[in-house]
Amino acid sequence: MSEVGVRGHVAHASSGAPVETEAEPDGHDGPAGESTPKGPGHWGKLEVTLVATALALVALLAAGLVGAGVAKQWASPGDHSPEAGFARDMQTHHAQAVEMSLIIRDKTSDPTLRAVSYDIITAQQQQAGQMYGWLTQWGLNQTSPDGAMSWMDTTTSMSDMEGSATPEDAALQADGLMPGMASETEMDLLEAATGQEAERMFLTLMIKHHQGGIQMADAILEQTDRGEVVALASAIRSAQSTEIKQLTSLL
Numbered sequence: 001m002s003e004v005g006v007r008g009h010v011a012h013a014s015s016g017a018p019v020e021t022e023a024e025p026d027g028h029d030g031p032a033g034e035s036t037p038k039g040p041g042h043w044g045k046l047e048v049t050l051v052a053t054a055l056a057l058v059a060l061l062a063a064g065l066v067g068a069g070v071a072k073q074w075a076s077p078g079d080h081s082p083e084a085g086f087a088r089d090m091q092t093h094h095a096q097a098v099e100m101s102l103i104i105r106d107k108t109s110d111p112t113l114r115a116v117s118y119d120i121i122t123a124q125q126q127q128a129g130q131m132y133g134w135l136t137q138w139g140l141n142q143t144s145p146d147g148a149m150s151w152m153d154t155t156t157s158m159s160d161m162e163g164s165a166t167p168e169d170a171a172l173q174a175d176g177l178m179p180g181m182a183s184e185t186e187m188d189l190l191e192a193a194t195g196q197e198a199e200r201m202f203l204t205l206m207i208k209h210h211q212g213g214i215q216m217a218d219a220i221l222e223q224t225d226r227g228e229v230v231a232l233a234s235a236i237r238s239a240q241s242t243e244i245k246q247l248t249s250l251l
Contacts, residue, residue: 076138082223085151086233087131088144090216093178094124097209100182103190104202113199116246120206123239130232149178152219180212203251210240210247 077083101117108114135142144150149171175183182190182205190201217233217240224230 077140077226079140079145080151082151082220083226083229084135084138084140085144085146085149086216086220086224086229087134088142089148089151089178090213090236091128091131091142092148093181093209093213093216094128096181096187097124097206097213098128099187100190100202100206100209104198107194107198108202110199110250112246113202113250116243116250117202120243127232127236130228134228148172151223152216178212179215180209182209200251203247207244207247207251210244213240 098121101120105114105117105121108117132142152171173179173181177183186201186205190198190205193201214237217237220229220233221237224233
């Protein structure tokens with residue numbers, strides 16, 4: 001076995017006789033006089049260090065951007081945030097829709113209307129539970145320190161569907177109720193009505209109610225980028241648009 005040295009040093013072969021060897025430096029001419037190029041495998045320590053430093057800086061920058069996005073997404077909304085206001089007010093809005101649907105479910109013998117009312121009851125109770133859960137998770141009270149609909153920008157562009165509110169009364173109706181909400185008098189009349197009168201009253205009130213719900217969903221979609229809020233508001237908008245068509249056909 002032998003040990004090979006670099007230029008100017010002596011290696012010892014197995015015979016014990018001294019043998020001089022030369023190691024050809026990288027980048028110098030070979031036997032044919034051609035220059036040996038420096039490839040990535042022949043980079044010096046300084047070059048390797050610079051590349052490693054640059055890659056590390058890029059990785060840190062990318063991690064910082066991702067971290068900022070995650071922090072923004074998962075930071076809890078505040079008490080006066082549009083997300084908190086929407087969760088509180090839409091729970092109230094949903095509660096009235098469930099109440100109206102329970103009334104007509106027990107009054108009507110029409111199977112289609114009973115099915116629609118059942119869908120409204122189950123879907124909106126489930127959605128209200130979601131919003132209740134958000135507020136609990138965010139560490140906020142279920143009741144607002146602000147007035148109803150204070151989160152809703154009155155300059156929000158309105159839906160162009162018939163019967164929707166104008167920008168001037170977008171946040172609250174003239175009677176101080178949320179968009180589409182039935183008054184106490186209207187609820188009492190629905191409770192007292194029977195037969196087709198009750199059915200017509202329910203359909204009329206629920207169409208208006210859904211239009212108001214869509215208006216509120218549109219308003220929060222313009223003010224939030226939180227994934228869970230966007231997903232629920234979009235689902236509300238889609239479901240209630242479909243139900244308006246069903247209710248209108250029944251009416």
